[in-house]
Amino acid sequence: MSLRNALLGLLVFRPGSGYDLLKMFDTSLGYVWPAKQSQIYGELTKLDATGLIKVTEEGPRGRKQYSLTPEGHAETVRWLTESRESRPQRNPMLLQTFFLGLLPREEAVQRLLDHAETSAKEHDTLVALRDTEDWDKDMLTVCGRLVLEHGIRQRVLEQEWARWAAEQLRAGHVVDPDGGPTGAPGKETDVAESSATGTADA
Amino acid sequence: MSLRNALLGLLVFRPGSGYDLLKMFDTSLGYVWPAKQSQIYGELTKLDATGLIKVTEEGPRGRKQYSLTPEGHAETVRWLTESRESRPQRNPMLLQTFFLGLLPREEAVQRLLDHAETSAKEHDTLVALRDTEDWDKDMLTVCGRLVLEHGIRQRVLEQEWARWAAEQLRAGHVVDPDGGPTGAPGKETDVAESSATGTADA
DNA sequence: CTTCCACCTGTCAAAGTTGGAACGTCGAGC
DNA sequence: GCTCGACGTTCCAACTTTGACAGGTGGAAG
The missing domain is CATH 1.10.10.10 (Winged helix-like DNA-binding domain superfamily/Winged helix DNA-binding domain)
Incomplete structure (x- = not known):
């Protein structure tokens, strides 16, 4: 709509x-x-x-x-003026993250780092755009800038989060079905065998 | 899919x-x-x-x-394992922000502050969830937590951005068609008559 | 013993999205 | 004079998502 x-x-x-x-x-x-x-x-x-x-x-x-x-x-x-119904947004990247435990640990970490890098590139693009001289000629001036700034901050967040998340995984904060933290460099670090609900965001 | x-x-x-x-x-x-x-x-x-x-x-x-x-x-x-095609995400809130200049200034500012408040509430909910004792009983342990953390950070971002944006608007960083910054408390602060493109993010 | 709620499934119309094909035209450059 | 790229529109088949309707069962509480 x-x-x-x-x-x-x-x-x-x-x-x-x-x-x-x-x-x-x-x-x-x-x-x-x-x-x-x-x-x-x-x-x-x-x-x-x-x-x-x-x-x-x-x-x-x-x-x-x-x-x-x-x-x-x-x-x-x-x-x-209408009130926004804040419905959760679909986010393929977070959906995958949710199930990242099915991959071998190093691969999962790599996925996250890739995301960080992608976000970094997008960030640079947006920043370059923001600093373009002729911005005002081509764009909706004020509010467009607000939205652009949101995009920039978002990319920063993605980077920081992804690196943090990668660190979490790498550090072995992975709990196997029996409860103990796992440090094993094993093939498949299948996480959380025992329970199948998770919580996330939009 | x-x-x-x-x-x-x-x-x-x-x-x-x-x-x-x-x-x-x-x-x-x-x-x-x-x-x-x-x-x-x-x-x-x-x-x-x-x-x-x-x-x-x-x-x-x-x-x-x-x-x-x-x-x-x-x-x-x-x-x-598949590579994610990072397609821009739909974001109703940013879409509205893009056109916020059509509202009287104070109303636009209020819209942004409302967003900040909504985000703050969601933030608190997620934090409460994170700190729940029986988290591990009900949730996918590790990766679910990563996703949850993303949600929390996201809400912080929304708040900070919305308040910043409101400040920008309020401060009168609004440029009228003739170029000068407008301070007028006028009825409709229709922004950017002259040009119709903007730039944003996902 | 009845009522109510949680459980549990199925189907459908309408709307929104994607991806692509098809078709014609104006202007610039070779 | 021809070609090619940008301009410009229309149509369609397939898929996804929404929102509602429709229906049936088991068990616990009153």
Whole structure:
């Protein structure tokens, strides 16, 4: 339901075609709300039908420029005001982490360190972006920066956490079914045979 | 595609019925990978058909206890080893933040502070959980703790970021179309009229 | 002995997402 | 004059997720 709001949000600032919007998703908004071309065009058609946006201009290559209608603007503000239902987010990386005990210990540690490194690279990319001179020319100025900063902090967190977690595993804080901490460099460090529930986060 | 792996992962530790698995999702795994009952039962049927799991016991109330087959175990390990495609995650909160400039300034600030408070509450819940005595009785010991720790750190980040962001907005680091920083307590602090791209993160 | 709750499964429609194919056009450069 | 890349749209099949409905059983408490 939020792709719809993302599109409306972008159209508040300036009218644009499906292609324009697609570009914005690819270069920026997509970092917090990915969307494919097929989905965007489809949603635009629906929004047009609903009357939240309308075609205000038709360009050369069959280009259709959409603009927000007053209803569309109202809907956007309503959406921003609406209370967010904070549902847990899917996180493939944490899901895997949950079951990392099934891998040999060194392999598990490596997985975590890889994550740290990936995050470090992403971090650098985002920082470079933040420090770009012409930022203000291309981006939603203020709030875009807030979101970008979140991304940067997030990457720092991922790095620190992953290294900490790797250390935990490496240090042998692994408890086998019988309870004692294991130091064995054995093949498979299958953890927690006896119980199958865990707790995590979003 | 990962619900499948989540189910397999849980079944590695002990056989269980759809109902058992549902419980685990509700109380723990669901924090990193939410799933509804209808989805779980459906997926179990499919996994059974594929031969990755099989019914090893039928209980009183039509209960079907599933266990991993060797193929299922192999698949789980394969999945853990497989490289993760780090696709950006959807984040409704950041999506809204992106467009927060459409709200009157004080309202926007309040949105951010609300987020901080929500995160603080979640943080406390997770910390309480971490410090629970009988943790090891109910949870996947080691890796579950790693994931839990991630959740805790994440909540700290959210709080700090949200307060920082609120401060940024409040401090009037808002640039109007003409470029100058705005201090006006005006009705609508519509930001960034002139440009419609932003950059964010996952 | 009845009632209620926890247990336990199944199915379905609707919506959201993914990934890809297909098709046409304008402009720049060779 | 041709080609190629960027522009620009539409459609579709497959899969995932959500939310609800529908139904049946065992045991404990009153």
